[in-house]
Amino acid sequence: MPINVTAKKNGPYIVSGDLSQLALTDPEGNKYDxxxxxxxxxxxxxxxxxxxxxxxxxxxxxxxxxxxxxxxxG
Ligand code: FES
Known part of the structure:
Protein backbone atom coordinates (compact mmCIF):
# COMPACT_ATOMS: atom_id res chain seq x y z
CA MET A 1 0.00 0.00 0.00
CA PRO A 2 1.57 3.32 -1.00
CA ILE A 3 1.94 6.16 1.46
CA ASN A 4 -0.72 8.79 0.99
CA VAL A 5 -0.74 12.37 2.30
CA THR A 6 -4.08 14.15 2.54
CA ALA A 7 -4.54 17.78 3.55
CA LYS A 8 -7.55 17.89 5.85
CA LYS A 9 -9.86 20.87 5.56
CA ASN A 10 -8.40 23.54 7.86
CA GLY A 11 -6.46 20.86 9.68
CA PRO A 12 -3.41 18.62 9.58
CA TYR A 13 -1.81 16.50 6.90
CA ILE A 14 -2.93 12.90 7.35
CA VAL A 15 -0.22 10.45 6.37
CA SER A 16 -1.49 6.91 5.85
CA GLY A 17 -0.51 3.68 4.16
CA ASP A 18 2.47 1.45 4.86
CA LEU A 19 4.14 3.70 7.42
CA SER A 20 6.78 1.03 8.08
CA GLN A 21 8.41 2.44 4.93
CA LEU A 22 8.33 6.03 6.23
CA ALA A 23 11.18 7.70 8.11
CA LEU A 24 9.97 10.76 10.00
CA THR A 25 12.96 12.59 11.48
CA ASP A 26 13.81 15.79 13.31
CA PRO A 27 16.44 18.22 11.92
CA GLU A 28 19.21 16.15 13.53
CA GLY A 29 18.01 12.96 11.87
CA ASN A 30 16.50 11.43 15.00
CA LYS A 31 13.50 9.30 14.13
CA TYR A 32 10.08 9.82 15.65
CA ASP A 33 8.53 6.58 16.86
CA GLY A 74 -0.11 26.06 -19.67
S1 FES B 1 -2.79 21.29 12.28
FE1 FES B 1 -3.59 20.51 14.11
S2 FES B 1 -2.48 21.51 15.67
FE2 FES B 1 -1.67 22.31 13.84
Missing amino acids: IAGKQAIALCRCGGSVNKPFCDGTHSKLGFQAAEAAVKQQ
Missing part, protein backbone atom coordinates in the same frame (compact mmCIF):
# COMPACT_ATOMS: atom_id res chain seq x y z
CA ILE A 34 5.58 5.86 14.61
CA ALA A 35 5.87 2.07 14.85
CA GLY A 36 2.53 0.34 14.66
CA LYS A 37 0.63 3.46 13.57
CA GLN A 38 -1.96 3.13 10.82
CA ALA A 39 -1.88 6.88 10.17
CA ILE A 40 -0.36 10.03 11.63
CA ALA A 41 -1.50 13.66 11.58
CA LEU A 42 1.16 16.29 10.95
CA CYS A 43 0.58 19.86 12.07
CA ARG A 44 0.46 22.51 9.38
CA CYS A 45 -0.98 25.37 11.44
CA GLY A 46 2.16 25.82 13.55
CA GLY A 47 0.22 25.78 16.82
CA SER A 48 0.74 22.25 18.07
CA VAL A 49 2.79 21.80 21.25
CA ASN A 50 3.52 18.25 20.08
CA LYS A 51 5.14 19.04 16.71
CA PRO A 52 5.44 17.63 14.20
CA PHE A 53 2.17 15.97 15.20
CA CYS A 54 -1.20 17.66 15.30
CA ASP A 55 -2.68 18.03 18.79
CA GLY A 56 -5.96 19.65 17.76
CA THR A 57 -4.85 23.23 18.46
CA HIS A 58 -5.73 24.22 14.87
CA SER A 59 -9.40 24.19 15.88
CA LYS A 60 -8.80 26.61 18.76
CA LEU A 61 -6.76 28.92 16.50
CA GLY A 62 -9.37 28.97 13.76
CA PHE A 63 -6.71 27.87 11.28
CA GLN A 64 -7.79 28.29 7.67
CA ALA A 65 -5.79 26.59 4.97
CA ALA A 66 -5.77 26.89 1.21
CA GLU A 67 -6.05 23.14 0.74
CA ALA A 68 -7.53 22.99 -2.73
CA ALA A 69 -5.27 21.52 -5.39
CA VAL A 70 -4.74 24.08 -8.11
CA LYS A 71 -4.01 23.03 -11.67
CA GLN A 72 -1.06 24.68 -13.31
CA GLN A 73 -1.73 26.83 -16.37
Whole structure:
Protein backbone atom coordinates (compact mmCIF):
# COMPACT_ATOMS: atom_id res chain seq x y z
CA MET A 1 0.00 0.00 0.00
CA PRO A 2 1.57 3.32 -1.00
CA ILE A 3 1.94 6.16 1.46
CA ASN A 4 -0.72 8.79 0.99
CA VAL A 5 -0.74 12.37 2.30
CA THR A 6 -4.08 14.15 2.54
CA ALA A 7 -4.54 17.78 3.55
CA LYS A 8 -7.55 17.89 5.85
CA LYS A 9 -9.86 20.87 5.56
CA ASN A 10 -8.40 23.54 7.86
CA GLY A 11 -6.46 20.86 9.68
CA PRO A 12 -3.41 18.62 9.58
CA TYR A 13 -1.81 16.50 6.90
CA ILE A 14 -2.93 12.90 7.35
CA VAL A 15 -0.22 10.45 6.37
CA SER A 16 -1.49 6.91 5.85
CA GLY A 17 -0.51 3.68 4.16
CA ASP A 18 2.47 1.45 4.86
CA LEU A 19 4.14 3.70 7.42
CA SER A 20 6.78 1.03 8.08
CA GLN A 21 8.41 2.44 4.93
CA LEU A 22 8.33 6.03 6.23
CA ALA A 23 11.18 7.70 8.11
CA LEU A 24 9.97 10.76 10.00
CA THR A 25 12.96 12.59 11.48
CA ASP A 26 13.81 15.79 13.31
CA PRO A 27 16.44 18.22 11.92
CA GLU A 28 19.21 16.15 13.53
CA GLY A 29 18.01 12.96 11.87
CA ASN A 30 16.50 11.43 15.00
CA LYS A 31 13.50 9.30 14.13
CA TYR A 32 10.08 9.82 15.65
CA ASP A 33 8.53 6.58 16.86
CA ILE A 34 5.58 5.86 14.61
CA ALA A 35 5.87 2.07 14.85
CA GLY A 36 2.53 0.34 14.66
CA LYS A 37 0.63 3.46 13.57
CA GLN A 38 -1.96 3.13 10.82
CA ALA A 39 -1.88 6.88 10.17
CA ILE A 40 -0.36 10.03 11.63
CA ALA A 41 -1.50 13.66 11.58
CA LEU A 42 1.16 16.29 10.95
CA CYS A 43 0.58 19.86 12.07
CA ARG A 44 0.46 22.51 9.38
CA CYS A 45 -0.98 25.37 11.44
CA GLY A 46 2.16 25.82 13.55
CA GLY A 47 0.22 25.78 16.82
CA SER A 48 0.74 22.25 18.07
CA VAL A 49 2.79 21.80 21.25
CA ASN A 50 3.52 18.25 20.08
CA LYS A 51 5.14 19.04 16.71
CA PRO A 52 5.44 17.63 14.20
CA PHE A 53 2.17 15.97 15.20
CA CYS A 54 -1.20 17.66 15.30
CA ASP A 55 -2.68 18.03 18.79
CA GLY A 56 -5.96 19.65 17.76
CA THR A 57 -4.85 23.23 18.46
CA HIS A 58 -5.73 24.22 14.87
CA SER A 59 -9.40 24.19 15.88
CA LYS A 60 -8.80 26.61 18.76
CA LEU A 61 -6.76 28.92 16.50
CA GLY A 62 -9.37 28.97 13.76
CA PHE A 63 -6.71 27.87 11.28
CA GLN A 64 -7.79 28.29 7.67
CA ALA A 65 -5.79 26.59 4.97
CA ALA A 66 -5.77 26.89 1.21
CA GLU A 67 -6.05 23.14 0.74
CA ALA A 68 -7.53 22.99 -2.73
CA ALA A 69 -5.27 21.52 -5.39
CA VAL A 70 -4.74 24.08 -8.11
CA LYS A 71 -4.01 23.03 -11.67
CA GLN A 72 -1.06 24.68 -13.31
CA GLN A 73 -1.73 26.83 -16.37
CA GLY A 74 -0.11 26.06 -19.67
S1 FES B 1 -2.79 21.29 12.28
FE1 FES B 1 -3.59 20.51 14.11
S2 FES B 1 -2.48 21.51 15.67
FE2 FES B 1 -1.67 22.31 13.84
